[in-house]
Amino acid sequence: MNAHQIDQQTLLKDEQDPLTHTPVHLLSLENVGKHYGNVIALRDVTMAVDNGRVTCVLGDNGAGKSTLIKIIAGLHQHDEGTFRIMGEERKLSSPREALDAGIAAVYQDLAVVSLMPIWRNFFLGSELTTGSGPFRRMDVQQMKDITKKELADMGIDLRDVEQPIGQLSGGERQCVAIARAVYFGAKVLILDEPTAALGVKQSGVVLRYILQARDRGLGVIFITHNPHHAFPVGDRFLLLKRGKSIGYYEKKDITIDELTAQMAGGAELAELAHELEQLGGHSDIVKEVQAEVADVTDSTPDSQDGHSRRRAG
Amino acid sequence: MANAVLTTFTPDERVSSRSPLQKLLVRPEIGALVGAVVLFIFFSAIAPVFLQPNSLATVLYGSSTIGIMAVGVALLMIGGEFDLSTGVAVITSALAASMFSWYFSMNIWIGVAFALVVSLGIGFLNGWILIKTKLPSFIVTLATFLMLAGLNLGLTRLIGGAVATPSVSDIEGFAAARAIFASSVNIAGIEVNVTVFIWIALVAVASWVLLRTRVGNWIFAAGGDANAARAVGVPVTKTKIGLFMAVGFCGWILGMHNLFAFNTVQSGEGVGNEFLYIIAAVIGGCLLTGGYGSAVGGAIGAFIFGMANKGIVYAQWNPDWFKFFLGLMLLLATIVNLIVKRRAELK
Numbered sequence: 001m002n003a004h005q006i007d008q009q010t011l012l013k014d015e016q017d018p019l020t021h022t023p024v025h026l027l028s029l030e031n032v033g034k035h036y037g038n039v040i041a042l043r044d045v046t047m048a049v050d051n052g053r054v055t056c057v058l059g060d061n062g063a064g065k066s067t068l069i070k071i072i073a074g075l076h077q078h079d080e081g082t083f084r085i086m087g088e089e090r091k092l093s094s095p096r097e098a099l100d101a102g103i104a105a106v107y108q109d110l111a112v113v114s115l116m117p118i119w120r121n122f123f124l125g126s127e128l129t130t131g132s133g134p135f136r137r138m139d140v141q142q143m144k145d146i147t148k149k150e151l152a153d154m155g156i157d158l159r160d161v162e163q164p165i166g167q168l169s170g171g172e173r174q175c176v177a178i179a180r181a182v183y184f185g186a187k188v189l190i191l192d193e194p195t196a197a198l199g200v201k202q203s204g205v206v207l208r209y210i211l212q213a214r215d216r217g218l219g220v221i222f223i224t225h226n227p228h229h230a231f232p233v234g235d236r237f238l239l240l241k242r243g244k245s246i247g248y249y250e251k252k253d254i255t256i257d258e259l260t261a262q263m264a265g266g267a268e269l270a271e272l273a274h275e276l277e278q279l280g281g282h283s284d285i286v287k288e289v290q291a292e293v294a295d296v297t298d299s300t301p302d303s304q305d306g307h308s309r310r311r312a313g
Numbered sequence: 314m315a316n317a318v319l320t321t322f323t324p325d326e327r328v329s330s331r332s333p334l335q336k337l338l339v340r341p342e343i344g345a346l347v348g349a350v351v352l353f354i355f356f357s358a359i360a361p362v363f364l365q366p367n368s369l370a371t372v373l374y375g376s377s378t379i380g381i382m383a384v385g386v387a388l389l390m391i392g393g394e395f396d397l398s399t400g401v402a403v404i405t406s407a408l409a410a411s412m413f414s415w416y417f418s419m420n421i422w423i424g425v426a427f428a429l430v431v432s433l434g435i436g437f438l439n440g441w442i443l444i445k446t447k448l449p450s451f452i453v454t455l456a457t458f459l460m461l462a463g464l465n466l467g468l469t470r471l472i473g474g475a476v477a478t479p480s481v482s483d484i485e486g487f488a489a490a491r492a493i494f495a496s497s498v499n500i501a502g503i504e505v506n507v508t509v510f511i512w513i514a515l516v517a518v519a520s521w522v523l524l525r526t527r528v529g530n531w532i533f534a535a536g537g538d539a540n541a542a543r544a545v546g547v548p549v550t551k552t553k554i555g556l557f558m559a560v561g562f563c564g565w566i567l568g569m570h571n572l573f574a575f576n577t578v579q580s581g582e583g584v585g586n587e588f589l590y591i592i593a594a595v596i597g598g599c600l601l602t603g604g605y606g607s608a609v610g611g612a613i614g615a616f617i618f619g620m621a622n623k624g625i626v627y628a629q630w631n632p633d634w635f636k637f638f639l640g641l642m643l644l645l646a647t648i649v650n651l652i653v654k655r656r657a658e659l660k
Contacts, residue, residue, distance in 0.1 A: 111544035113537035115604040116530075124534050125546035127527040137525045 024087035026050050026219045027072070027103075027188055033080035034067055041067040043080065045245050047238045049188055049219040054210060056230035057223045058263055059240035065223050068240070069190050072221065073105040074098030102187030106177045108196065114166030118158065119147040121165045122180050146183070154179045154212050171202030175209045182213055189213055190221045195229050207233050227263050231256040239263065341598030342610030344649035348596070348642065349617050356624035363627045366503045373505065376619025377512035378567065380612050382586075383593035384515045385556075385563035387611030388523065390594050392556040393536030393603025394450040396439060398457035399564055400586030405461050406432045406568030407578045408469055411478040421486040429565050435461070436561025440554030462584060469580035480576045487573070494566070495573035508570050512612070515563065519608035532556065537604025592639065593618055596646040617642060 027049035034042040042064040049055045059065045070076040071083065074092035082089050085101050092098045095105070112121045119140075128139040128146075147161045156175055165173060174194050181189055191210065195203040210233050214220055224230050230237060237254060239247040239262055247262055276286045356363045363372075382399055389396055409431040414424030435457065443453045466476070473479060481487055497504040523529040531552045534542035539549050572578055597614030599606030621642070625635050 107544075111541040113534045113541050113604060115537045116533050120530055120533065124530060124542065127530055129527060136527075137521075138527060138530065140525065 025084070026086060027221075028084045028087075029072075029081065030084075031081035032068075032071065032078045032083055034071060034076060034078050040243055042071075042078075042243045045081070045238070045240070046248060047245075048236070049221055050235075051187070051219055052214055052217050053235040054214050054220040054222055054233050055236045055238065056234035057221060057238045057240060058225065058227060058230055058259070060225055060263075062242070063240040064243040065240055066192070067243070069105060069192055069221065069223060072098070072188075073103060073190055099186075102185060103190065104181035104184070104186035104188070105190040105192065106174070106181055106194065107192045108194075112165050112173060112177060115164050117162045118151075118165050118168070118176060119144045119161040122147040122150070122161075122176065122183075126184060150179045150183050151176065154182075154209055169202055169205075170198050171205040174198075174206050178209055178213060182216060182218065186218065188219045188221065190223070192223050193225070194222070195224060195226065203229060225263075227256060227259045231259055341605055341607045341650075342613055343598070344646055345597045345610055345613040345617065348646065349613050349620070352617055352620050352624070356620060356628060360624060360628040363624055366501075368623070368627060370503050370505050370509075372619045372623045373509045373616075374619075375622050376616045377506065377508040378570070379589050379593050379618050380512045380615030381508060381515060381567050381570075382560075382563050382590040383597070383611040383615045384512075384519045384608055385560035386590040387594040387597060387599050387606055387608055387614075388519055388532060389556045389560050390591070390599040390601065391523070391536050391603060391606040392532045392553055393539065394443065394553060394556065395454070395591060395601070396450065396557065396560050397454040397587050398435065398439065398461055399560060399590050400583040400588075401458055401461040401465060402432065402435050402561065402564045402583075403568045403571065403586065404465055404578060404580065404583035405435065406565045407572040408465055408478060408580060410569065411481045411572055411578055412469065412472050414481065414484050415479050416472055421481060421484045421490050424481075424484075425490060425569060428568060429562075432561040432565035432568065433558050434561070435564075436558035437554060440557035443557075444550050444553060458587065462581075465580045465583075476580050478578045478580070481572060482576045490569070491573040494569040511566060511570075512615075515566075516608050516612045523608055528552070528555075533604055535603075589618065592643050595650070596642055598646070598650055600650055601647075614646075 025048040029045055029047050032042065032045045033040070045064075045068060047055060047057070057065055057068060067076065071078045072092075074095045074097050077091050077093065083091065085103075090101070092101065092103075098105075113124065116124070123143050123146075128143050129136050130139045131137050144161050148158065151158055151161075154175055156172060156179075165176065168176065178189065178191070178194075194206050194210075198206060207229060210220055210222060214233075222230060222234065231251075235251050237247070237249045237251070237259060238245060239249075239259075249259075272289055276289060362368055382403070386396060386399060406428045410421070410424040410428035412424075413419070413427045414421045417423075439450075439454055439457055442448075443450055446453070469476065469478060493507070495507065497506045498510070499505075523532060531542065531547045531549075534545075534547050535549045535552045543549050593614035594606065594611045595601065595614070596617055597606065597610030597612065599610060618639070621638055622635060625632055625638070
């Protein structure tokens with residue numbers, strides 16, 4: 001909670017862990033793998049999370065993103081490689097253990113009760129109390145004040161923390177969940193597709209809060225399948241495909257166009273457009289996919305040919 | 314902070330513009346309160362005797378016998394479950410106290426304590442089976458209802474040899490127990506039954522627990538979204554079992570009142586009463602799906618019930634109309650609740 005503001009500019013120049021000034025990462029994975037029976041869900045994943053940095057995990061459905069976060073959040077255990085927290089090798093056996101280590105996950109369903117007021121949701125399960133014995137009661141005023149302040153610090157100004165959380169927009173609810181995790185001492189914040197169900201404007205709001213959390217010194221793991229959301233906020237990018245890492249980049253080493261091209265796979269898109277056309281698919285959809293192909297082609301003019309040949313081969 | 318600043322920063326201006334009137338309108342009990350006022354004026358107008366202090370005391374007594382149970386049932390409903398076994402569980406409690414004391418020839422207070430254990434035990438069992446089997450509470454408590462109805466009749470005949478229990482009026486401790494559970498208090502010349510005060514006290518305690526304690530927060534959360542509640546560390550299992558036991562406790566109080574008011578218990582009684590308690594809670598603004606409602610609402614629901622029940626008599630109508638009236642109230646109240654919920658969940 002007392003994490004001081006960090007100047008992001010100096011951070012990006014600094015190669016080392018900014019708060020501890022040691023080469024130790026807040027969280028690091030090396031060649032981590034996981035299999036369920038004979039199904040390999042994840043292999044050879046290497047990534048790091050630092051204070052005040054955003055690590056983005058990108059990948060399509062079934063790429064292994066959820067397996068990865070489940071390992072980090074303590075829901076599953078890895079079988080291969082090493083997982084270090086502050087340089088210490090760990091294997092988390094439960095979400096509780098992850099929370100104790102300061103790793104908090106905000107899932108898509110957010111774990112909020114929509115009919116309950118915002119402040120009750122904020123403190124749900126960790127209510128502040130005063131008094132003792134049978135007269136132990138909730139410290140309602142303090143809880144309301146803290147909720148209001150914490151949300152204001154995240155840039156959400158609410159006149160009324162009494163309104164049911166269901167009345168907030170999807171983006172705002174996401175932000176309350178993030179603020180809650182931050183307030184209860186998270187050092188690492190895992191955000192599972194926070195922008196997946198949101199419109200353009202709401203996604204922008206959530207992205208801003210990701211930066212807020214980063215500037216408060218948290219290490220953020222941002223899982224998404226949208227490179228346009230990941231690139232503006234991310235410092236590192238891990239690309240997953242079919243359970244394997246297909247790239248791990250620092251921001252300075254990659255452009256958004258390259259990221260998009262890697263994600264989408266230009267050749268696959270072209271193939272899809274062709275297939276749709278053959279099947280007599282709706283012309284609008286075909287055009288849309290073709291436009292996407294053109295986009296990807298434009299973005300990687302130097303490598304498009306080689307790229308698609310590599311993929312085809 | 315200045316409001317003007319807040320308004321400019323509020324991401325959604327539609328949310329920030331809530332007037333005090335709108336805030337009042339989203340209270341769970343507002344529909345019931347309006348209904349109660351309308352009903353009160355209505356009966357006052359057509360039946361002048363309705364307004365006499367003695368009649369009001371009678372109405373309050375009738376309301377309290379429903380209201381005491383409605384407190385527990387409303388809490389349980391906010392916690393996302395409901396209980397069909399309450400009607401017969403009240404009789405079970407009364408039977409337990411009287412048969413235990415009579416059979417073992419013991420002080421009635423031992424029977425009363427035994428009945429408390431039985432009532433809490435029934436509640437615990439309901440909750441425990443619900444959690445273990447993950448069956449809907451409708452099925453679990455319907456089964457308990459049938460089993461208790463059978464046990465009430467069977468055990469009473471087996472032990473006492475009749476369908477009613479022997480009178481408890483000459484058992485040691487009867488006078489004191491009667492004073493606590495079934496006496497009346499004289500206020501300015503009007504006899505007000507003690508159950509009215511027990512009812513008010515229960516509503517006050519339940520409201521405090523619901524709105525001002527951690528447990529209250531957990532009850533709302535367990536009923537609103539049990540999975541989300543679990544994810545943030547709310548002990549949902551304990552909360553739900555506790556709620557069933559609270560219903561058991563209310564049933565014990567009402568059972569003791571019945572026992573000491575009438576001295577004997579008919580073992581076949583109680584069937585159907587569970588719906589009255591549920592109706593009172595629903596009219597009072599509790600959502601059947603859980604997560605929303607208030608103890609005060611349940612009390613107003615019970616008061617509406619009491620007014621209608623006695624008001625029809627004072628108006629010298631045929632009591633046949635009562636059931637129709639009750640159904641209509643229930644329908645209207647549920648529709649109001651639905652609108653409230655939609656508004657509250659508006660995105």
